[in-house]
Amino acid sequence: MKNKIEISDLQVHYRDTSALNKVSFDVHENEILGIIGPAQSGKTTLLKVINRTLEFVPEASMDGTVKLDGVDISTMGDIYGLRRRIGMVLPLPVGLPLSIYDNVAFAPRAAGLRSKSQLDELVERCLQQAALWDEVKDRLSTLGTKLSGGQQQRLTIARALSHQPEVLCLDEFSIAIDPVTTMRIEEVLKTLQKEMTILLVTNLVQQAKRLATRTAFFLNGDLIEIDSTDVIFSDTPAQQATYDYINGTFG
Amino acid sequence: MNVMTTCALRKQKLVSQIITFIFIGIVGAPISGVLQKTYAADTEAASAATPLNTLSPLLDDLYTVLSISFVAILFGIACAFYLQEWLPQTNWVRRFIESVVAILGGVPSIFYGILAIGIFFTDAGTLKTVGIVRGPQDIGDGSALGPLSFQYDTPVFYIVVLTFILMVTPMTIKTTQAALRSVATPIREATYALGASHWQVLRRQVIPIALTRILATGCRAMSSALATVALIFGIYIWQYTNGPREMSNRFILFLSGALFLSIFSSVLIKLCASASADPTHPTR
Numbered sequence: 001m002k003n004k005i006e007i008s009d010l011q012v013h014y015r016d017t018s019a020l021n022k023v024s025f026d027v028h029e030n031e032i033l034g035i036i037g038p039a040q041s042g043k044t045t046l047l048k049v050i051n052r053t054l055e056f057v058p059e060a061s062m063d064g065t066v067k068l069d070g071v072d073i074s075t076m077g078d079i080y081g082l083r084r085r086i087g088m089v090l091p092l093p094v095g096l097p098l099s100i101y102d103n104v105a106f107a108p109r110a111a112g113l114r115s116k117s118q119l120d121e122l123v124e125r126c127l128q129q130a131a132l133w134d135e136v137k138d139r140l141s142t143l144g145t146k147l148s149g150g151q152q153q154r155l156t157i158a159r160a161l162s163h164q165p166e167v168l169c170l171d172e173f174s175i176a177i178d179p180v181t182t183m184r185i186e187e188v189l190k191t192l193q194k195e196m197t198i199l200l201v202t203n204l205v206q207q208a209k210r211l212a213t214r215t216a217f218f219l220n221g222d223l224i225e226i227d228s229t230d231v232i233f234s235d236t237p238a239q240q241a242t243y244d245y246i247n248g249t250f251g
Numbered sequence: 252m253n254v255m256t257t258c259a260l261r262k263q264k265l266v267s268q269i270i271t272f273i274f275i276g277i278v279g280a281p282i283s284g285v286l287q288k289t290y291a292a293d294t295e296a297a298s299a300a301t302p303l304n305t306l307s308p309l310l311d312d313l314y315t316v317l318s319i320s321f322v323a324i325l326f327g328i329a330c331a332f333y334l335q336e337w338l339p340q341t342n343w344v345r346r347f348i349e350s351v352v353a354i355l356g357g358v359p360s361i362f363y364g365i366l367a368i369g370i371f372f373t374d375a376g377t378l379k380t381v382g383i384v385r386g387p388q389d390i391g392d393g394s395a396l397g398p399l400s401f402q403y404d405t406p407v408f409y410i411v412v413l414t415f416i417l418m419v420t421p422m423t424i425k426t427t428q429a430a431l432r433s434v435a436t437p438i439r440e441a442t443y444a445l446g447a448s449h450w451q452v453l454r455r456q457v458i459p460i461a462l463t464r465i466l467a468t469g470c471r472a473m474s475s476a477l478a479t480v481a482l483i484f485g486i487y488i489w490q491y492t493n494g495p496r497e498m499s500n501r502f503i504l505f506l507s508g509a510l511f512l513s514i515f516s517s518v519l520i521k522l523c524a525s526a527s528a529d530p531t532h533p534t535r
Contacts, residue, residue, distance in 0.1 A: 053443055058339060084446030094441040097460060106455070107445040156441070163446060 003070075004029040004167060004197040005050065010064035012045050012054065012221075019045045022064070023223045025216060027167075032189065032198040034212030034229065036205050038245070041218040043201045044091075047169045050199070051086040052079055068167070084111055087160035087196075091172040093152035095144035096159075100127075100136050103144040103155055107163040122162060129192070130158035131184040149176040157185065161192075168192065169199045174207065186211055205246050209233050217242045262463060265522075269466060276317065313504065316415075320476040323416045324469045327423025334424070335431045336453060348424075355421035363418040364479040418479065419472045426471070430464035431457060467519035474512035481505035 005027040012020040020042040027033050035043050048054040049066055052073060066073050068085070076082050084107065096103050104123045113119060123140070127133040132154040136147070144155055153176045160168060170189075174182040189198060189211060202208050208215050209229060216226040217239070225232065225239045237243050244250055330348070338345040434457045442452045485502050 051444060053440060056440070056443070058341070080446045080448050082446075083444060086444075088444040090437065090441060090444070092437065094437040096438060096441060096456060098455075106442070106447070110445065110447045110451050110455075159441075159445065 001028045001031075003027065004068070006065075006067040006070070007046075008065050008067075010046075010049065010066060011062065012042070012049060013061050014057070015059045019060075019221050020049075021221045023221075024064075025223060025226050027197060027199065028214075029197055030193055030195075031213040032193055032200055032211050034208030034215040035199060035201045035218060036203075036208050036215060036245070037218035037224075038250075040220065042221040043218055044171055046218075047088065047171055047199065047201060050167070050169065051083050051088055053083075053088075080110075084163045085166045087163065087165035087168040089153075089156050089160050089168075089170045089173045091175050093149055093156055093176055095147060095152040095155055097143065097145055099141045100144050100147070100155065101140040104158050104162045107159065111163060123158075126158040126161045127155075129161055129188050130154040131181060131188065132158055150178055150181060153177050154181065154185070165196060167197045167199065169201070171201045172203055173200075174202070174204065182207075205233075217245060219245070262459070266462060266466070273321075277314075277321070313508070316476060316480050316505070317473065319412055319415045320419050320473045323419040323476075324423050324472050326416070327420040327472070328427050328465060328469070330420070331424045331427035331431065332453075335428045336449070336457075349428075352421040352424045355417065356425040360418055360475040360479055361482065363414055364482040366414055414479075415476055419476055422472045422475065423468055426468035427461075427465050430461040430468065433464065434460045463519055463522060467516040470512045470516035470519065474509045474516060477505045477512065478509035481509060 003026040007026070008024045010020055010023045011018070023042075023046070035046070037043055045054065045060075048057075049062060050068075050073070054060050054062060068082070073082060096106065098106065101123055104126050105119050108119060108122055113122075124133060124137075127136065132151060135151060136142075144152065147155060153173065157170075157173060173185070177185070186207070189200075192198065193213075200208065200211060212229045214226060215229045215232040217224045217232065219241060225237060225242045227238065231237060232242060233246060235243070237246075334345050334348060438456055438460070439452055442456050447455070481502055485506075
């Protein structure tokens with residue numbers, strides 16, 4: 001299977017604190033990679049490295065290479081182009097202070113799409129994929145920030161899909177969404193898997209079990225284990241720590 | 252589609268009104284001044300007693316003060332943007348300017364007034380030579396006082412400009428930086444993650460959110476500039492004249508201008524506090 005992202009010897013420090021220690025693994029094309037682990041294990045940092053928003057953290061320093069489709073991302077000149085290839089959903093919903101329509105149309109417009117009919121079509125499709133269309137189709141011009149927390153989170157998902165990314169990073173997306181809507185979005189993710197590679201950072205181990213093709217377990221900045229989800233969630237994963245975490249012995 | 256009465260639209264409307272207001276002021280003041288001067292020159296009979304002739308130097312002064320402080324405010328806003336958005340926090344230039352601004356911005360504006368008065372009034376000889384005061388013996392009737400309009404291309408004029416810049420710029424830099432900082436980091440991060448460039452983030456997110464507050468900053472700075480000038484005129488009247496009508500008119504005009512602008516800026520701040528409650532803190 002083709003590798004979409006190749007990470008080798010990735011090290012990240014925040015001043016003296018180490019966030020990721022010599023992490024190496026590959027992400028296959030069109031898979032859902034579940035990333036689990038307790039707090040402070042470097043999951044969010046990993047996503048920030050991939051879309052190069054770690055550069056906004058002044059005290060962070062990075063070593064190692066991350067390749068997207070075989071190209072080292074740190075050598076890419078068009079950083080905005082790179083970010084458009086990667087969709088990002090952050091844990092807390094951030095509705096931009098724009099109308100719902102403009103929220104979703106922001107990234108395509110920033111990329112240069114101007115045609116009204118194409119934008120309309122894109123906005124409708126993304127909102128439908130994020131299971132939000134039925135609730136907002138009559139009030140697309142109201143502020144995105146007026147929506148409820150769960151709706152805003154689905155709006156962020158629609159926004160992340162709006163620039164048709166190759167890789168979709170979801171950072172604990174279901175934290176503000178009710179279980180029923182979460183299930184609907186999970187169904188959507190399964191269909192999206194055919195078009196894109198999905199990195200699913202989650203605190204809900206059962207969510208990783210439901211969705212992920214493979215699962216990686218991080219602890220204190222170390223990659224403890226990465227294997228197919230069936231193996232990780234079996235009674236005999238390679239590492240005892242993985243078994244303990246999944247079964248609630250700690251974390 | 253819902254009615255388009257969103258916060259953003261209301262804000263846009265307000266901003267366009269303010270810009271029009273300022274524009275009319277800048278264009279209108281000199282035009283009216285020129286018209287009135289021509290009128291006065293044409294009709295010899297129109298002496299210092301006509302209200303129009305009184306109004307002309309008055310507006311000249313107002314125009315000078317407003318334009319100087321306007322330029323100083325624009326300069327301050329540009330500085331603040333550069334410091335906040337482009338220079339990293341650890342840069343020594345930024346640290347230096349911020350500490351200078353903190354010191355200058357903490358000085359009450361009355362001290363700048365005193366500084367300006369010191370320059371204006373300590374050396375009556377200098378004032379005479381540059382033509383601001385013709386000498387105490389002339390001050391009997393209002394007409395002999397002459398327009399106190401700042402004379403261009405004189406040292407005093409440049410000192411006044413410098414005083415304004417010293418007073419207005421640090422205040423503007425400080426408050427504009429605060430306004431830019433008030434734009435929540437998650438909003439910036441989310442916009443960057445969508446592949447927007449720095450400029451797009453500024454233009455589409457940061458500036459619309461911070462604009463009301465920046466405008467309020469400008470109004471407040473301009474208000475304190477006007478108040479300082481009013482103070483200078485007040486002391487001028489008290490010191491040198493028995494209260495000719497023109498001078499007290501100026502004092503009242505500048506003081507009321509300052510009052511109006513400070514009230515206006517408070518309204519703007521109030522407005523942006525109620526408006527920004529939504530965008531910066533998403534409801535959860």
